[in-house]
Amino acid sequence: MIVILDFDGTLTAEEEQARPLSRLSLDTLAKEIIGAPREQLQRDYDRTRARLLANPSRYCWEVNGLVATYCDEGAFILNTSTMQTMLRDIRPYAEAVARRFGDAEYDPVVDCTNYLFHRHTAELAPRFRPEACDLLQWLQSRPGITPLVLTNSLGDKVARHLQTLDVEPLSILGDTRQYDMQPDWRPEPDGHEIAGFPVWQVSRERHIDLRRPAYYRALVATLGTDREVMVVADTLSLPGGLALAMGVRFGLLSTSYTPDWCRQVVEGHPLGTVLNSLADLPELLRAWPDA
Numbered sequence: 001m002i003v004i005l006d007f008d009g010t011l012t013a014e015e016e017q018a019r020p021l022s023r024l025s026l027d028t029l030a031k032e033i034i035g036a037p038r039e040q041l042q043r044d045y046d047r048t049r050a051r052l053l054a055n056p057s058r059y060c061w062e063v064n065g066l067v068a069t070y071c072d073e074g075a076f077i078l079n080t081s082t083m084q085t086m087l088r089d090i091r092p093y094a095e096a097v098a099r100r101f102g103d104a105e106y107d108p109v110v111d112c113t114n115y116l117f118h119r120h121t122a123e124l125a126p127r128f129r130p131e132a133c134d135l136l137q138w139l140q141s142r143p144g145i146t147p148l149v150l151t152n153s154l155g156d157k158v159a160r161h162l163q164t165l166d167v168e169p170l171s172i173l174g175d176t177r178q179y180d181m182q183p184d185w186r187p188e189p190d191g192h193e194i195a196g197f198p199v200w201q202v203s204r205e206r207h208i209d210l211r212r213p214a215y216y217r218a219l220v221a222t223l224g225t226d227r228e229v230m231v232v233a234d235t236l237s238l239p240g241g242l243a244l245a246m247g248v249r250f251g252l253l254s255t256s257y258t259p260d261w262c263r264q265v266v267e268g269h270p271l272g273t274v275l276n277s278l279a280d281l282p283e284l285l286r287a288w289p290d291a
Contacts, residue, residue, distance in 0.1 A: 001288055002222055003139060003281075004173060006233035007151040007158050008121065009074055010253050010278075011132045014234075017124055018075035024120040025083060033112065034096040044093075048086040052078065056259070057205040059085060063110050066181035066209045069237035072259045076117070077235060083113045118153055126161040131278035136167045138282050145285065148173045148222070150231070150239060173222070177214035178238040185213045192220055195245045202265045208241035215242055223248070228288065232281060236262040244271055251275050251284070 008014050026045060030038040052059040056072035061081045071081035087093045087109045094109070101108035101115075139147040148171050151158045155174030162170055187194055194216075200208045219242065222229055230249040233239040240250045251273045252258070252266040266272035275281060 001144060001228040001230065001285070002146045002148060002225065003285065004148045004150045004222065004229065004231045005136075006231070006235075006239055007149050007153075007161075008076060009234035009255065010232060011128055011136075011149070012161075013127045013129050015075045015256055016127045017121075018079050020124055021076065021117070021120050022079050022082075024123065025079070025116040028116060028119070029093075033100050034093055036093070036096075044086050044090060045082060048089070049078070049082040052082055052085060061179060063106055063179050063181040064183055066183060066211060067207070067237070068179040068181055068209075069235060070206060070259075072257075073237055073262060074235045075257050076121075077238075078257075080113050080117060083116065084109050087112060118157075121153065122157045126164060128165065129278055133165045133167060135278045135281060136165065136170065140168050140170075142285075146171070146227070150176060150233070152176055152178055152238075173218055175214075176218040178212055178242075180212060180214040181209060182211055182213050185211045187216060191216070192223060192246050194242070195247070197245065200241055200245060203261060206261065208237050210242050210245050212242050215239070216246075219243060219246060219248065230285075232275070234258065236265060240266065240272075244269055247271065249273070251281065253278065 005011060026038065026041045030036060030041050052071045056070060059071040059081055061068040061077060061084060069077050071078050087097050097112045098108045101111045104111040136147065139145050149158055150173045153174060155172035158172050158174065194210050198209065198211050200210060202208055230251060231239055231243040232251040232253060234253045234255050236252060240252060243250050249271045250266065252262060253275050254263060263274050266274050273284060
């Protein structure tokens with residue numbers, strides 16, 4: 001079997017890193033991108049963050065007009081959603097970002113927040129969850145299990161952070177771009193079926209958009225090994241929704257920031273499991289053949 005473990009927020013405690021990440025990002029906006037006073041940016045950020053948390057089903061991380069994830073699904077996600085909303089809603093900020101990221105891959109705001117995230121998470125020292133090292137050692141000790149570390153970032157950053165743990169080198173499934181939303185994309189005719197495509201309506205207020213071509217290709221490549229696959233992550237929309245729709249088992253790590261609606265969706269799915277701790281994963285995997 002292949003166990004795909006998300007890095008940020010699953011192996012690491014991103015709730016302890018979100019505030020430092022936001023501070024570094026605001027520093028960069030003030031000094032290099034917008035030029036507004038740092039104190040002003042902080043006030044605007046705090047006001048925007050409070051607005052999002054007051055109505056989380058309304059606000060999201062948006063890419064190409066589609067919902068990549070709702071703002072309340074993760075600590076890093078809340079930071080990204082806050083940054084995007086602030087940079088879009090405040091006209092001088094939007095204009096400054098458009099000047100800096102004029103040849104954007106997605107749009108200037110998305111490219112700006114991607115830049116801030118990847119730059120500053122690379123600078124932050126990792127804060128691994130207490131169970132992470134023991135879990136990775138256990139997975140590496142089982143001859144029937146291949147662990148892969150999942151990340152939207154490039155693999156070099158994650159590999160460097162993993163070197164601080166007492167584990168053997170791990171294979172990394174990197175640059176998966178789970179946020180890469182493409183409105184006109186359809187899965188390849190000879191590819192894997194996606195149940196409920198293009199949108200999985202999980203409640204009256206929320207849906208999970210499944211049009212994620214880069215992540216789809218990463219999952220297809222893994223499923224092509226003809227081994228059973230499970231994805232374990234701390235958020236639902238980015239890594240979990242498409243995996244479940246493709247028939248892949250998904251374990252949602254319940255954290256201090258996990259919203260109830262995510263737990264309920266995963267608990268209600270036949271391929272979903274909610275994990276209260278990474279330490280719960282070995283018991284779950286022991287029920288599989290060859291584990």
